[in-house]
Amino acid sequence: MNDDVVVLRYGHRPGRDDRMTTHVGLTARALGADRVILPDNAGQSAETIRDITDRFGGPFAVELRDDQRALTRDWAGTVVHLTMYGERVQDVEAEIRADSVDDGTPLLVVVGGEKVPFDFYDEADYNVGVTNQPHSEVAGLAVFLDRLFEGEELDREWANAEQVVVPQETGKRVVDPEAADAERVGDGDEDRETET
Structure with a gap:
């Protein structure tokens, strides 16, 4: 597995998005990402993800940051923005894999939690849609990561599990x-x- 597959959860509305933000992080962990970056107001979700990692193994890192726009803009690697309006995942998955996982370039996968500013569409190297239909961002992330890793993430070994x-x-x-x-x-x- 690549050491630099990072999922960025953009935006978080406390109370309303707690469960969804947590599930974005858990899905990132279970399906091959190395870390998740959450908004700084998603501390409860971060603690839940850390607890699951402690109990069921890692490695997997969780960060809280308030500079999500700057992080995306300054990312030294490939940026994929998951959106229903993007190119079909099946049309670009091989190119994204070649641009990131296969050559070790860090990959940032942006998953929106609220209305994503249009800048994200311009700054992303790829805007990717899973079905181009409205559905859960968790489902989109799961399908994307599984296609990115070609199913190999399902056989991952987990270290230091309780x-x-x-x-x-x-x-x-x-x-x-x-x-x-x-x-x-x-x-x-x-x-x-x-x-x-």
Whole structure:
């Protein structure tokens, strides 16, 4: 994975956007980004994302910044702005991958949380739409990252996790990492209790 795939959540309305901003960060983490930058008024979302990273592993960084416009304007790499008005993701994904992930150039993915100033459209190297239809910015981010990494992010290993989810057909099973390693070594032949 590239060490410089960063998701910028532009704008945050406390109370109204808390859940969505948190989900942008969690999606960025789960699907291969290295860090998320949130507006400085999204401290509650930042703490939730940090807590999940502590419990389920990293590395993944969370930053709070108030200079989002300047950050985008001065970014030393490729800037992708996710917007329903952009070019179709399937038409530009290979070019974006070549311009960033494949050659190690830092990539900033801008995800709007409120009306994005028109400057973002001009300053972005790519304005990218997932379906060019109204839908959730979280869904757009998930599809974009999965296409960017060609699904490889789904096999990512997580370091320093306190808890590991054990995939199974039914039920829920969350164990400490040592127990998960022991189960993998044991090849899963024995019956296991299911935690719900």
